[in-house]
Amino acid sequence: MSAGTALAQQPPAEVVYYGFDPDIVTNYVSENRRSLGYLRVSVELMLPNKELLKTIEYHEPLILDTIIGILSKQPEQRVKSLSGREEIRLQILEQLQTVMKRETGQTIVQDILFTKYLYQ
Template sequence: MQKLASLLLILVATIFSFGAYAEDGDIVDNYAYYGFEPDLITNYISTGKKLGFVRIGIELMVKDPEDLVDLEHHDPLLRAAILEIMGSQTADKVKSLTGREEIRRECYDTVNRLIEQETGKAIIVNLLFTKYLYD
């Protein structure tokens, strides 16, 4: 059993060591993801008497895993900016696919601008909605 575990460990280490390089020896980007925990929950502008809310899970994609430290440090700033954007949306925009993409893009642009102001570099490659629930 130990031999099998050792063999698996060696195999995994070998795969990961070769995975960081392209065939010609160039270093390939080593993407990492930062997830906001817990999910972001806020109200949005709704018509009528019913209060609308949205719950979203967000992952930020970065090229270098070392950038995750900066994202963790600035988590409250980024979270507040996203909540502000979500809270200013209309029900129609929140509930439509095109509106959802516009919101995602606005969140990406804002978060990238803020992190660039704080760290001096734009480290976020993409912003992904991993959960998007509304009522």
């Protein structure tokens, strides 16, 4: 059996997504300092299997606190740029993996997606 055939016979990797309801709404630091910017995001966590859903549900308050904490400290130019948005996404992913490793012994979160990203 060739390596290609062996790979074709393996079942696809199971991936599960966990979303937060309602959307995450927070403020960010506006450049003019007289007003706060407003940010509304929908976040989906990518998990390696459905057995981890209960763990994520249990730690949801900690996860939301981590996400909101990072979003609320972002400067306006980072929030409003595409490259900044990707930097924020990666920062949240890294921090969530660190927090979940500390709490559960596993990184659990494979990736995160912003399915809605609105700012004003």
